Amino acid sequence: MKHAETEYLRGLAKKHISPVSTRVTDLVIRRAKGVRFWTADGSEYIDFVSGVASNGLGHAHESMVKAIQEQAEDLIHFGLNYGYYESVVKLSEKIAQIAPGNLETVFFSNSGGEAIDGAIKMARAVTGRPGIIAFDGSFHGRTLGATSVTGSSSKYRTSYEPLLGEVYHATYPYPGLLKGDVPKDMTSYSLSQIESLFELRISPERVAAILIEPVMGEGGYYPAPIEFLQGLREIADKHGILLIFDEVQTGFGRTGKMFASEHSGVVPDILVLAKALSGGMPLGAIVASRALHEKWPTGAHGSTFGGNPVSCAAALASIDVIETENLVKRSEWLGKKIVNRLKANLQKYRDIKEIRGVGMMIGIEFQPDVASRIVPAIKEKCLERHLLIMSCGVNGQTIRLMLPLNIIEEDMEEGLTILESAIGELM
Ligand SMILES: Cc1ncc(COP(=O)(O)O)c(C=O)c1O
Structure with a gap:
């Protein structure tokens, strides 16, 4: 049977x-x-x-099951445009408390790829610049924007070209991606690749954002050296470029810190979250300073289900367990x-x-x-x-x-x- x-x-x-x-x-x-x-x-x-x-x-997990059941009894879906509700407000406050630096304001989406797309839109809108620098070997999701910045396999991109314009890929400091001789100092090599992009392909004043996974996930489970992330922060600051960390896979304790950015002490301008954020319910988040979010014109982005009450209740319960059980x-x-x-x-x-x-x-x-x-x-x-x-x-x-x-x-x-x-x- x-x-x-x-x-x-x-x-x-x-x-x-x-x-x-x-x-x-x-x-x-x-x-x-x-x-x-x-x-x-x-x-x-x-x-x-x-x-x-x-x-x-x-x-x-029993705490999540309970939170989901209780939330579903009260409110399954409403639409964040039409009113606030407790789970989404408390979750945004909680994320502000645990996120690094001054990242205190959240836009909620339903998935990682969607949040990456939103972060690209946000970076372009607030800087008024078109360029995005991403890295070979990186994976950011399956939506068209996220596919455009992904560089972990040509099969993810084939059949969809032309993809988003003004996306440039540099070398992630992971020797496993290189064919042939590996430079002695991957950090300097990869940082110099970005300078080469500025010289040969796009001037830095036209770059809105540099987007990176602080620990590469799908591309090979390889951490970017701390000095490399610090170098990216310096380049970004020098040229008024936003630094985006994709912590969709690394977030919420996976790397032994709440967020992988903490290993390097580098605070990104935009932090993208999903996956373990809500312990298995669909939810993504674009986290940035209040000032940056306020530069994103009202109405320029949105989502029907983003930040839905049940996913947010699950996320609050999950983060609570992560914190209370150390x-x-x-x-x-x-x-x-x-x-x-x-x-x-x-x-x-x-x-x-x-x-x-x-x-x-x-x-x-x-x-x-x-x-x-x-x-x-x-x-x-x-x-x-x-x-x-x-x-x-x-x-x-x-x-x-x-x-x-x-x-x-x-x-x-x-x-x-x-x-x-x-x-x-x-x-
Ligand atoms: C680093 C990273 N970013 C983005 C995504 C896309 O997330 P989603 O599948 O929720 O769209 C993934 C998924 O594996 C990921 O690992």
Whole structure:
């Protein structure tokens, strides 16, 4: 009976759900709790993907479920243009409290890509300049604006050209993106690339914003050096350019700080948030100073569902748990513990190039000549053993681990043991 239901739902999905999105598994999911999920067949799995770093507290955290239920009883949707409501107001205040520097005012959207589009519009509107500098290897989402600034795979861009004009890509200081010789000092090299753009392509007075993920996500789980981010801040200040940090994936404790920007002490002009902001409900945010938001002409941007009451209530509950359970600190020490364990057990394999982590944003990068063969095989073996993992990077060369910040250590050990044995058997 259960098997019949699985086949029935899978059959309907194959007919009615667009095949455009990459299909990672054909599992039919019934329920999920914490780091575990169960299929319609009743099989149990461990989830090291966490809704692509969205379920920071794992699945169905009781505080979030309660907040969502209570909010849904009172108000599901209204439209922020037509009135204020408690959850959105309190969430904007909370974001202002935890965001770095003077970033105290929020525009809410429904997703990361949408928030990136809004941030590009905001930067152009408030500076009156057209240019946007983004980075090769970066991923910012699937809307047309976000696709235009994305540089992590040509397949995301192909078929949609011409994309947004006046977007220029510079080199992210991640050696794994370069073919051939790697410069000794990636930071200076990448900063000089921006100066070259100014000389050869667009004068700095025409640049509205520099947009960067402080730790590269989809492109390879690689942190930008602190001096590089500080260098970007200097360049931006010198030329009146806005610095935008895409913290869609790095936000809310994932990197062992509430926001990855805190590692460098660099305060961006615009902070873009989504994913773990609301622990799995659709929500994005563009956070900037009051002064900057006030320069964005009224009516120049908007959203029907952005900041909807239920997503905001979920976000407030999620942030409250992150704060009261000290999950940011936990992410820092547990991330180190995981990386140390993985290094102790896996570094001996020559096919592994690097094991690295910033808090609980952890990557295992394989050598480029073997990655496209080995990484899919590891993912398959893990899935056979009921562990869901994901890779990233231009050639999928890095396995990325996105464990919930509050994962129980025994669950973590169980999942890591499956992963390590799958890797070991394929080396
Ligand atoms: C850094 C970053 N920015 C933007 C996005 C796009 O977010 P969404 O899928 O919510 O549109 C993602 C999604 O993976 C991301 O990792």
